Amino acid sequence: MKLVIGDKNYSSWSMRPWVLMTHFGLPFEEVLIELDQPGTKDAILAFSSSGKVPCLVTDEAVAVWDSLAIAETLAERFPQHAMWPRDANVRAQARSVSAEMHSGFGELRTHMPMAIRTIKPGAGATPGALADVARIDALWCACLDASGGPFLFGEFSIADAMFAPVVMRFNSYQPPLSAQAAAYAQRVTALPAVAAWIDAARRETHRIGHDELDDSAA
Incomplete structure (x- = not known):
């Protein structure tokens, strides 16, 4: 399999399937395409008609794009790894949590x-972004309370992979979190x-200019 991704520093969508595949030990070839370059779109189109990363190219040369679609495909193809919780009711909750992350939290x-x-404590702390942070904090705590941890649904799952880039954001901007949510973020990190x-x-070394550390602080 090939996994086509963008810069690891920036591409939150790419991080999700990469972490999932790496955690479960799935063999794949990484194809990294630097974002925001003159040839970026054409390079991605060689793999995915969406023109966006990530894209999984299966062993049968089938292109699967969008991080959640890739995760679902991997869960189907490698059922021995239990990427979703085994229990049907818990799995439904994990899918709901993942879908909320996939489609929501625009302010964040x-x-x-x-x-x-980037390390910029307090940056980006608009009312809307902080409302998203509060919802994520509550969501994590509810899942951890129900499962007992250490991850959202007990063992690491697609739901945790979906929230891994959120943890990266929290590490960078350090918004206020409950002790339980902060501890979960540390475990994911x-x-x-x-x-x-x-x-x-x-x-x-590639930079696209937004929200990077000043050169003097790098």
């Missing part, structure tokens, strides 16, 4: 964009697959 996305090398993504992001 706008005002606290993922830029892993320490997960080997996430730590590997962060390390690679920090070693990238």
